[in-house]
Amino acid sequence: MxxxxxxxxxxxxxxxLVPYLRKIYGDNNVxxxxxYTPLPLELVEGGPSEKIDATQGVALNDIxxxxxxxxxxxxxxxxxxxxxxxxxxxxxxxxxxxxxxFEVMKEIKGAVFMPSSIGAFGPTTPPDHTPQDTLMRPTTIxxxxxxxxxxxxxxxxxxxxxDARGLRYPGIISNVTLPGGGTTDYAVEIYYEAIKKKSYxxxxxxxxxxxxxxxxxxxxxxxxxxxxxxAKLVHRNCFNxxxxxxxxxxxxxxxxxxxxxxxxxxxxxxxxxxIANSWPNSMDDSAARQEWGWKHEYDLKTMTIDMLEKVSAxxxxxxxx
Ligand code: SER
Numbered sequence: 001m002x003x004x005x006x007x008x009x010x011x012x013x014x015x016x017l018v019p020y021l022r023k024i025y026g027d028n029n030v031x032x033x034x035x036y037t038p039l040p041l042e043l044v045e046g047g048p049s050e051k052i053d054a055t056q057g058v059a060l061n062d063i064x065x066x067x068x069x070x071x072x073x074x075x076x077x078x079x080x081x082x083x084x085x086x087x088x089x090x091x092x093x094x095x096x097x098x099x100x101x102f103e104v105m106k107e108i109k110g111a112v113f114m115p116s117s118i119g120a121f122g123p124t125t126p127p128d129h130t131p132q133d134t135l136m137r138p139t140t141i142x143x144x145x146x147x148x149x150x151x152x153x154x155x156x157x158x159x160x161x162x163d164a165r166g167l168r169y170p171g172i173i174s175n176v177t178l179p180g181g182g183t184t185d186y187a188v189e190i191y192y193e194a195i196k197k198k199s200y201x202x203x204x205x206x207x208x209x210x211x212x213x214x215x216x217x218x219x220x221x222x223x224x225x226x227x228x229x230x231a232k233l234v235h236r237n238c239f240n241x242x243x244x245x246x247x248x249x250x251x252x253x254x255x256x257x258x259x260x261x262x263x264x265x266x267x268x269x270x271x272x273x274x275i276a277n278s279w280p281n282s283m284d285d286s287a288a289r290q291e292w293g294w295k296h297e298y299d300l301k302t303m304t305i306d307m308l309e310k311v312s313a314x315x316x317x318x319x320x321x
Contacts, residue, residue: 001071001111001226004030005064007054007097008075010037013115013218015177017073018043020219031067040177055096061104071111073222074101080119080142080275082181087141094145102156102164111163113226114153116238118170118211119183120146123278130280132240132287139278153237165225166238170211170245170283172218173303175310183275187212187251191307194255194262195315202248203269209281211242214298214306221294228292235287243296244303245282254304 004021008014009032019042021030027047032039035053043049048067054060054076063069076097083090101112121130122138136147146168153164171184179185186202187210193200213221221241230236246254252264288294298306 001025002029003067003069004071004073005033005067005069006030006073006075007033007052007060007101008077009043009049010034010039010177011075012174012177012179013172013215014073014075015040015043016174016215017075017219017222019046021073021223022047024223031063031069033063054100055093057100057103060100064104069110070108071113071226072101072105073113074098075115077115077145078142079179079182080140081183081269081272083140083142083145084271084275090141091145094142095148098145098149098152102152102160102162105162106156106160109161109163111165111226112153112156113222114149114164114166114237115222116146116150116166116168117143118168118279118283119143119275120150120168120238121278121280125280127281129282129284130240131284132235140275150238157236163230164237165228165233167221167225167241167288168238168283169218170213170242172213172215173307174215175307175314176215183272183279184210184212186248190248190251190255190264191304191311192315194259195308195312198259198261199263199265200252201265201267203267203272204248204276205266205268205273206249207247208273208276209245209247210276210279211245211283213241213243213296214303217243217296217298220297221288224294225288225292233291235291239288239291239294240283240285241288241294242283242285243298244300246300250300251304254300255308257301258304258308
C-alpha cells in the first residue's frame with residue numbers, strides 16, 4: 001500500500017482509520033473522502049481530502065487517477081437497521097460503491113479492503129462458533145449486500161487480479177464517532193449513557209449474544225490483513241474476526257465494576273431484535289488466526305476501562321464548551 005483512498009472517512013471506522021493509516025504510511029499518502037457528512041477538521045488538516053459521491057464510477061475513477069491510488073478502503077455502508085427502513089436506497093449505496101471500487105482498481109490490479117460483517121450470516125447459519133465457511137442466507141438488505149460484496153471481491157480477484165481482501169467485522173465499539181443505524185449500536189451508546197445518566201435503556205433483550213470488537217483491534221486487523229503475505233491466504237475475502245461475545249447483561253456487569261449504581265432497563269426494538277436473533281452468537285475466527293496471525297488485544301474488561309475513561313473525558317470537554 002503506497003497511495004491509499006479511504007471512502008467513507010467521516011464515518012465511525014473511517015474517522016479513526018484515516019489518522020491510523022497516515023501514521024503508518026505518511027500523511028500525504030492517505031486521501032480521505034466524504035460525501036454528505038463533512039470530515040472532522042483533524043482529517044482535513046492532516047492530509048489530502050476530497051468530496052466525492054462514490055456511487056458515480058467516473059467521479060471515483062478521476063480521484064483515483066488524480067492521486068495515483070493503488071489501494072482503496074471502502075467503508076461506505078448503510079448499516080443493518082437503517083437499511084431495513086429503505087432497502088432500495090441501502091442496496092444502491094452499498095453495491096454501487098462496492099462495484100465502482102473493484103472496477104476502478106482492475107486496470108492497475110490494485111488492492112481493495114472491504115469490511116463485511118456478522119450481518120452476512122442469517123438464521124440458518126450455525127449460531128455458535130460460526131465457522132469460516134458455512135451457510136450464508138442473510139435476511140437483511142445490509143447482509144445481502146455484504147454477501148454480494150464478498151462474492152464480487154472473489155470474482156474481481158480471480159478474473160482481473162484485483163487484490164480484494166476483507167473482514168467480517170462484529171459490532172465495533174468506539175469513542176470518536178458514533179455509529180448510526182446499526183443493530184450493535186447499543187454497545188456504544190451504553191457507555192455514553194452510563195456516564196451521562198448512570199442508566200441505559202437497551203433495545204435488545206437480555207441473552208442476546210453478539211460478537212464485538214474494540215476499535216483499536218478493528219484498525220489493526222484491517223492493516224494486518226492488507227499487509228499479510230498473499231501466499232498464506234487461503235480465504236483472502238472474507239475472514240471471520242472477533243474479540244469477544246457478550247449480551248447486554250454482561251456489558252452492564254462490566255460497567256458496574258466501575259459504577260456500582262449503573263442501572264440497565266429494556267425497551268425492545270422488534271426490528272433490531274429480529275436482526276440480532278438472525279446473527280451468530282459467536283464466530284469462530286481461527287482461519288484469520290492461522291492464515292495471517294490475527295490476535296485480539298482487548299476483551300470486555302479492558303475495553304470497558306478504556307471506554308469509560310475516554311468517553312468521560314470527551315463528555316467533560318463538550319460540557320465546558
Ligand atoms: N454493526 C453492524 C450493524 O449493527 C453490523 O456489522 O449493522
